[in-house]
Each structure stands twice: as structure tokens, then as C-alpha cells.
Amino acid sequence: MEERVQRRLAAILAADVVGYSAMMERAEEATYAEIGRLRREVIEPGLSGYQGRLIKTTGDGILAEFASPVSAVRCAAEIQKQLLSAAGPIQLRIGINLGDVIVDAQGDVFGDGINIAARLESIADPGGILVSGKVHSEVEGKLDVAFEDRGEQYLKNISKPVRAFAVRSGAEQPIAAIRAAPALPDKPSIAVLPFQNMSGDPEQEYFADGMVEDIITALSRFKSLFVIARNSSFTYKGKSVDIKQVGRELGVRYVLEGSVRSSSNRVRITAQLIDAETGGHLWAERYDRDLADIFAVQDEITEAVAIAIQPAVEQMEQWRAVRKPPESLSSWEAYQRGLWHAARIGTADNEAAETFFRRAIDLDPSFAPAHAWLVIAILSKAWLYQTKGMSEALDEALPVAQKAISLDPLDAVAHCGVGYAWFFRGDHDGALVEARQALKVNLNYAGAHQLLGSTLVFSGHPREGIEGLRMAMRLDPNDLQRQVRLVHISMGYYFLRDYDAAADAAKAIVRSHPDLGTRSLAAALGQAGRLDEAKQALQKTITVAPKAFEMFVRRRAPWFRPEDHQHILEGLRKAGWEG
Incomplete structure (x- = not known):
């Protein structure tokens, strides 16, 4: 007769030591002793005091079970509080989940309930606690803690997204505030790590470092990105790094890393953009080039990488924003949600985009790009969808466009918003001025090339206009509004009589x-x-x-x-x- 599988609902706590491998490498015996003391004096008494059961230990982690999610969160908060007070070298990340588990004859537990707790722990802040939505719904209002909604998280080997909440103290400060990682900025943040020299040739070291510095400079021109300065990024030079740890230490969501390998007169450069929260790869590319002119190669690769990264980051930011509940969106997230809808052709999506841009402005009236994109949404009602008269749309859009420029004269998106207002009014000269000003601010902004190309097509310069539109498509080949660019390319060829x-x-x-x-x-x-x-x-x-x-x-x-x-x-x- 088959043994019946035992199941029960349990709150699972997974904890792990931050930077364990590096600590062992630096001081193996001292680290081993300190972790042993931590278990005896903090973790085991904490579990006992809150009726928790230790399931399993590893070299740097523990797995525990609680009958109550309230007890699990209380225990985790107490453990982190004691570690913070001790000001010792050890920090923990803790993840907690509530789920159905399988229990074997030896008392071991298995199942997704445990896997989710472990995955949440892996993306928790150092010294922090991350709980699943199930835990949050059970404990909210029952404890002297607050929660920060981290949105839906796609966890490794877990098919469905898991809503996650970071635990805060009653004063809404992080439990490990003194040693917590820098808070993420309110826009996408990126660090470019030194590229690894795989050649053993010191000359390639200078080449790689120079290229990374240029990439940092190029990305810094995108006002939509928060880019970590060279000095901070280069503290990781020559070290084996954990990308998730780099993300936490620098307070960035994305990390670019790469390598350089040369042989004879050829060089191979690889680059990959990584989501520092999950460790997932968002973009990767390999470049094989002749080294006849090393500086020309450096410039070419710098441009190619900078061009590829911004759309990849923007796509990921929109994906994150779309999955957050509308009521919890910040101004930046509402703006990204608007961009997501604006990229899709259709009346309903354009109306949704307008709603989210207005919400972004309500949340932050000084946010220039939201004003600029609101201009596009208003004008699209007349230009693309004919749900509003052009004269009426222009009367509504022009003050918004001028507000965008007044808020930030150095914002390329704002200049494009004003440029489109002039374009749809038939003022080609005004549109060209704004398009060229936007390109002065950021030569790699696809929207500015699109505005320039469209204006040239309709102002009697179709050949140059087609070049501008094709540049926009090269800079952002996956933009769902590429159909609009193709319409104007088609018109350009028509005006050239290439039917x-x-x-x-x-x-x-x-x-x-x-x-x-x-x-x-x-x-x-x-x-x-x-x-x-x-x-x-x-x-x-x-x-x-x-x-x-x-x-x-x-x-x-x-x-x-x-x-x-x-x-x-x-x-x-x-x-x-x-x-």
C-alpha cells in the first residue's frame, strides 16, 4: 500500500548570509566561527521564541517553518534587529512565504511554498525581509511594521509572478536602515562595470577601460537614466562579482558587464545587460572587429552599446510598470505605463496613454517628459484617430508643450513635444529647430531623428527625411510605432516619384x-x-x-x-x- 503524502499549510522562512563567499575567502575560520555564533545566540533562540522549527541549515543559510505567518515575520524582524544592534560583520537576507508543503517521514518539507521563500530571500535587501503577497495579506494590520510594495516579481523556476512586499519598521524605515543598500532612484539606474581583459595584453586593458568610460559618458546623456559614476563602478575592477550584490551595493536596477579578447589584429568584445534584481539577461551582443584603428573601434562599439541599452531598459521599465496596480504607481511608473500604451496603435490605447501621462503630471508637476508625451497623445487624437479636431488639439497641446520646455530646456523629449506641436501646425521651420535642439542634447534619441525626418519629408527635402527616419528605426528597431515611420518613409519615396x-x-x-x-x-x-x-x-x-x-x-x-x-x-x- 502506497504511503499517503502528508501536506500542511506553513509559513516558510529562508535566510542567507550576504557576501558569504567573499567573507570565507578573506577570513575562512573567523567567518565560520561568527556564523556558528549567530546560529547559537540569535537564530535558534529566535526560532524557539516564536515557535519556529529549523528544517535545514547550509553553510550560509537556514530554512525554518512556522505555523503562523505572523510569528514568522515577528521572528525575522527580531533577528534583523539584533544583527543591526550588534553592528557585526554578518548581514542576512530573509524571504518568507505562506504555502502548501509536502512533509516526508523525516520531517523534511518540499514544494513551491519553500522554493518561493528561497527565491524571495535571494532578491531581498541586505539586512532586509521580503514577504510574498500571501504573507502580507495575513499579517497586515497585525504587526508594528509597514510594508513597501515591490510589485510582481518573476522568480527563477517559478512559472507565475509573485507579489512581494519589503518589511519596514513602524516608523516606515528599513529594519536595517543603517546598513541598507542605497535606495533605487525614481528612474532606471545602471552601473557599467569594467570590462574584463581576456587577452593578457596590458594594451587591451587601456582599450577596455577607455571604452567603458566612453559608454558611461554616452549613457549619461540619456536623462531618463541614472548612471553610476566611473569611480564607483571601477571599485569592482579585477574582482569576481555577484551582479545582484553589485546592484544592492550601488543602488542600481541594471548592470552592464563585458569582456575584451584580442588575437593578432582582431578584437572580440562581448557585452551583456543584466537585471540586477533577478540576475536575468535583458540584452547581449558580440562584436568582432579589425584593430586597424583602435580608437575608431572604441568609438564604434561605444555607440552601438549605448544605442542598444536605452530601448532595452525602457522596455523593461514599462513591463514593470504595467504589472503594478494603478493605485500604487509613482510619477515615473505612471509615465512608463503611458509610454507602454502610446507605443500601441489604437484609440483606446491612446486614451489610456493620455490618462497615465496626466496622472504622472498630477503626481509630479515638474516632470517635463510627461508633459511632452501628453502633447503627443493630444495631437494623436487629431492626427491618427480623428477623434478631435486639429485646431482644437493644437490649442490644447501648445501650452503643455511650452510648459515642458520651461520645466527642462535640456530635455530632448520636451523639445520633441514642442517640435511636434509646430509640425502639426504646419510650421516646418519651428519643428526643425526643436528637432535639431533635441539632437544636440542627445544625438542617439530615436524620437528626435523621427521628428527631423518627418519634417524634412513634408518640407520639400524627402531624401534627407528618409535618412532621418531610417536612423530612428536603426536606433529603436523594436518600437511598435515603427508603422508611423514607415508611413512617412512611403510618403518620402512618393514625393521623390519612386512609386x-x-x-x-x-x-x-x-x-x-x-x-x-x-x-x-x-x-x-x-x-x-x-x-x-x-x-x-x-x-x-x-x-x-x-x-x-x-x-x-x-x-x-x-x-x-x-x-x-x-x-x-x-x-x-x-x-x-x-x-
């Missing part, structure tokens, strides 16, 4: 967004003499987007020059339009 290229660009859009690309497709096919295809595209654009057809064809949008508008009408008439 086949215009049709090809438009076809890349209409598969997913027929309301955006069919007008230029019909006109281009009409001019190219492909009349059967042109008539089908014309019928689709009139049927799918009648309001847009009214705005762009029967009337003339302000940013179209009269001669360009007549050129479009010529193509549509060849496609069969009788207007």
Missing part, C-alpha cells in the same frame, strides 16, 4: 494597420500604373478609414505643402478616385 519604393513601404504597414498605409499605397500604385491593385487599395482606405480620408484627401492636413497635396490627389485620381 514602387513608396508602394513597398506602404505594403509593410497595411498588413497590420490598413488605416495608416492604404492612402499612400493607393496613390503610389496609381502613379505606377498598377491600376487593379490601386483600385483595391483606394476602396480599402475609403472603407476602413473614412475620417482620415476626409482629413488628408478631401481637405489638406496643415503639414502638407499645397503642391505635395496636389501630387497625392493626382495619384489617387489615377487609382480611380473621382473627387
Whole structure:
């Protein structure tokens, strides 16, 4: 007869010594003795005092079981309090979860309830306590502690996200405030660690260090990033590091690391961007180059890495913000949530984006980028979706755009917000001034290249405009608004009278967004003499987007020059339009 599996609901506490391996390397016997004393004098009495049962010990950690989550949190808080008061060399991270566990005949316990506690411990602050949402719901209001919502966490080998809360004291200060890691800034933070020289050639050491310094400088131009200074990053040079520990010590969410290896006249550079909270890789790339001009290679790799990192970080920040409850969003997170919706084509998403940008401004009225993106959301109602008149939208958007600039004259996003207000008003010169000013602030900002390219296309310089739009797509190839860039590239080719290229660009859009690309497709096919295809595209654009057809064809949008508008009408008439 099979033995019946025993299960029970238990609060599981997992604790681990911070920096254990490094401590053992520095002073093995002293560390071993100190951890033994910690168990005898602090942990075991603490477990006993709160009816906890020690399940398992490892070299640097413990696993314990409690019948009550209240007792588990009280015990953890007492242990951390004693360690803080002692001011000794040992710090613990503690994770607590409430879950169903399997119990074997020897009293060992197994299951996801334990795995989640261990994963929470691994991402807790040094000297801190991180509990699952289940624990939080059971103990909230029953203890003299407060909780900081850390949002949903995707834990290693756990299929579903786990809501996590950091335990704070009654005064809402961290339990280990004196030795706690720096708090994360209110925008994405990154440290660039010294790249490892795999060549054994001292010359490559200078090359690698110089490239890292340049990457730090390049990333610092992005005002949306908090970048750790070189001096702090280079304290890790030549050391074997734990990325999660680096993140906690420097107070950053992302870490860039890499290596350099040279052979003969070739060099291979690898770089990877890591989420310091989870240890997960967000982006990685390898670059193989000739070393004919070492400084040119250094500049090229610096630019390539800087260009790749900002969109990867922004995507991750939006992913985090989307998974937080709306009521707990900060201004930065509300802004990121707005960007997430703004990147998706559709009326409902644009309305949601506008709502979140307004909320970001309500939470922080001095936040310039939120004002700038609110301008885009307002203007999109007229330009893309025809749910608002253009004149009315401009009247509403212009004061917001000017506010963005007044808040931060050196913000590239703010200059683009003002630039788009001028563009949609038909003031090409004003739009070009703002686009070029944005590029002075940050040459790698894709939005500024898009504004420059679009303005050039519609102001009589389509060839240069196409180059600007293609640069925007190169800088941010995964931007979901690439369809808008393709629309303007299609128009650029049309104005150049390269009708086949215009049709090809438009076809890349209409598969997913027929309301955006069919007008230029019909006109281009009409001019190219492909009349059967042109008539089908014309019928689709009139049927799918009648309001847009009214705005762009029967009337003339302000940013179209009269001669360009007549050129479009010529193509549509060849496609069969009788207007």
C-alpha cells in the first residue's frame, strides 16, 4: 500500500548570509566561527521564541517553518534587529512565504511554498525581509511594521509572478536602515562595470577601460537614466562579482558587464545587460572587429552599446510598470505605463496613454517628459484617430508643450513635444529647430531623428527625411510605432516619384494597420500604373478609414505643402478616385 503524502499549510522562512563567499575567502575560520555564533545566540533562540522549527541549515543559510505567518515575520524582524544592534560583520537576507508543503517521514518539507521563500530571500535587501503577497495579506494590520510594495516579481523556476512586499519598521524605515543598500532612484539606474581583459595584453586593458568610460559618458546623456559614476563602478575592477550584490551595493536596477579578447589584429568584445534584481539577461551582443584603428573601434562599439541599452531598459521599465496596480504607481511608473500604451496603435490605447501621462503630471508637476508625451497623445487624437479636431488639439497641446520646455530646456523629449506641436501646425521651420535642439542634447534619441525626418519629408527635402527616419528605426528597431515611420518613409519615396519604393513601404504597414498605409499605397500604385491593385487599395482606405480620408484627401492636413497635396490627389485620381 502506497504511503499517503502528508501536506500542511506553513509559513516558510529562508535566510542567507550576504557576501558569504567573499567573507570565507578573506577570513575562512573567523567567518565560520561568527556564523556558528549567530546560529547559537540569535537564530535558534529566535526560532524557539516564536515557535519556529529549523528544517535545514547550509553553510550560509537556514530554512525554518512556522505555523503562523505572523510569528514568522515577528521572528525575522527580531533577528534583523539584533544583527543591526550588534553592528557585526554578518548581514542576512530573509524571504518568507505562506504555502502548501509536502512533509516526508523525516520531517523534511518540499514544494513551491519553500522554493518561493528561497527565491524571495535571494532578491531581498541586505539586512532586509521580503514577504510574498500571501504573507502580507495575513499579517497586515497585525504587526508594528509597514510594508513597501515591490510589485510582481518573476522568480527563477517559478512559472507565475509573485507579489512581494519589503518589511519596514513602524516608523516606515528599513529594519536595517543603517546598513541598507542605497535606495533605487525614481528612474532606471545602471552601473557599467569594467570590462574584463581576456587577452593578457596590458594594451587591451587601456582599450577596455577607455571604452567603458566612453559608454558611461554616452549613457549619461540619456536623462531618463541614472548612471553610476566611473569611480564607483571601477571599485569592482579585477574582482569576481555577484551582479545582484553589485546592484544592492550601488543602488542600481541594471548592470552592464563585458569582456575584451584580442588575437593578432582582431578584437572580440562581448557585452551583456543584466537585471540586477533577478540576475536575468535583458540584452547581449558580440562584436568582432579589425584593430586597424583602435580608437575608431572604441568609438564604434561605444555607440552601438549605448544605442542598444536605452530601448532595452525602457522596455523593461514599462513591463514593470504595467504589472503594478494603478493605485500604487509613482510619477515615473505612471509615465512608463503611458509610454507602454502610446507605443500601441489604437484609440483606446491612446486614451489610456493620455490618462497615465496626466496622472504622472498630477503626481509630479515638474516632470517635463510627461508633459511632452501628453502633447503627443493630444495631437494623436487629431492626427491618427480623428477623434478631435486639429485646431482644437493644437490649442490644447501648445501650452503643455511650452510648459515642458520651461520645466527642462535640456530635455530632448520636451523639445520633441514642442517640435511636434509646430509640425502639426504646419510650421516646418519651428519643428526643425526643436528637432535639431533635441539632437544636440542627445544625438542617439530615436524620437528626435523621427521628428527631423518627418519634417524634412513634408518640407520639400524627402531624401534627407528618409535618412532621418531610417536612423530612428536603426536606433529603436523594436518600437511598435515603427508603422508611423514607415508611413512617412512611403510618403518620402512618393514625393521623390519612386512609386514602387513608396508602394513597398506602404505594403509593410497595411498588413497590420490598413488605416495608416492604404492612402499612400493607393496613390503610389496609381502613379505606377498598377491600376487593379490601386483600385483595391483606394476602396480599402475609403472603407476602413473614412475620417482620415476626409482629413488628408478631401481637405489638406496643415503639414502638407499645397503642391505635395496636389501630387497625392493626382495619384489617387489615377487609382480611380473621382473627387
